[in-house]
Amino acid sequence: MPAAVAELSPDAPAVLLAPLLAQFAAVARLEHVTRAAVELGMPQPTLSRAVARLEQELGVALLAREGRTVRLTRAGRIFLAAVERGLSELERGAEAARAEADPTGGRVAFGFLHTMGSEAVPMLLRGFRADHPGVRFQLVQDYTDSMLQRLREGELDLCLVSPRPDGPELTARRLGEQRLRLVVPVDHRLAGRQRVRLREVAEDAFVTLEPGYGLRRITDALCAEAGFTPRISFEGEESETLRGLVAAGLGVAVLPPATVARPDVAELQLSSPGARREIALTWVTGRPLTPPAEAFRAYVLSVRGQLPLHS
Template structure:
């Protein structure tokens, strides 16, 4: 018996679970071919593999499993009950591998592949839809997986390999990332329309030192910029609310809960006045980042090149 002849080659119980896939995988397609024909010669001709290679592979497979999969009579073989049960699972596994291979090939296709792209919440209303529309003029079949999140969360997903590129602020500076500045966006002091400053067009940020602020939560790039600008203006903001969406903050400003430093809205919101901040210079830089040394598919490379071509013209005017 094959398993009796070579029992010393069997996997030990302690190593079986971690090693079995690595050990068996190269032989599974051979097994399926021999099982399909129940004849080594015919399987050899179909697969373009020498008969001796197939025969040795089947013997080793049985040795490693410790189970007889075939009953042999010359070059003719027939599946044992164990072999038939094993074949059912092997065919499912090989079909899943083929589907996975088809999927990754499709994602890397230069004309119809996929780009996993992350961007800030404040970029989602107007900027990103316009970018994708413009890119697809020349790349109409490229598909996108889009993730909308705050900057630090997107960087984590970039490092985890879940994103190819992300549009973020501030522009990250880390040894494992490559980042390029694309544009800058002026921030405005947003106040209720009945606020003492609402009749002004311009304001120094220090004039809001005694106000309550509504801000994004810690970890958001815009929150860090708000804290830094207030510090530069000589005060620490008194925070009345921390949220996750800029438009939520605008609504709370309109309700009189406080003031906020925010980028311009895509659509003007009633109940608030947006003031130009003259000092300090209130802007946030927008950049694109990707993982250094991470292989990129043709569609990702094309979209990255497109984003870099929009440097200085990324945001709506």
């Protein structure tokens, strides 16, 4: 069923102000009416009148004139933030409409965890591009909280995250699961073991990802379950960097399995049943995807059983 279309009266603010918003945004960005008029390809007096009309309609001063330049007032800064959001949403709508006319092309903004970048994501892109060679990708590697925020704001179409997000505003589909390992230096007292309890390293220093990373939340929760708070010596942004710190004897770490085995660390199974992380493909509930993003989502879900997630 198509979305309901709001009814606007002829004197509604959206109707009266819409033609003036891009002009105001240009003046605010350049802080100069004449330069903005040149950029917009319109006479400077016409642009000045347009901004003055906008201020009159709103009943507030948006710009303070200082000679040939202008600056935003406090009200102007508040209004500009709303204008930029509205123009950005309009641009996304125009992009979606253009993509609808050419479903074999377009762009997909795709975010994923750093640990997915060596195997899983290249496999997905290679397989999808075999049948959709005209589709372009904007690839974003980031931590879970940041990607979910960018997803909500419309910067990303889809993302691979862990743990699986909660809340009705996001839809997540499970792709697979990774068992987590305790990574220790090869000369560590537990290095010869195959399976350990996390409590056995309660007195060791830990190297972890920074707060905001899904794996950091899982690590903290596992340690809390084991009855201790980890003593963190280093925080990083990427799992392989943490493995290097472990190899240097700077601590132990809870990490997903390495893509390539390293001789300078030992990776031990953890006895806790919660020592795992679920990988989920996520998008905004109810927000239409462009045809290429829709096709990529369908492809990822169709091959999820083939992904190298080291389950």
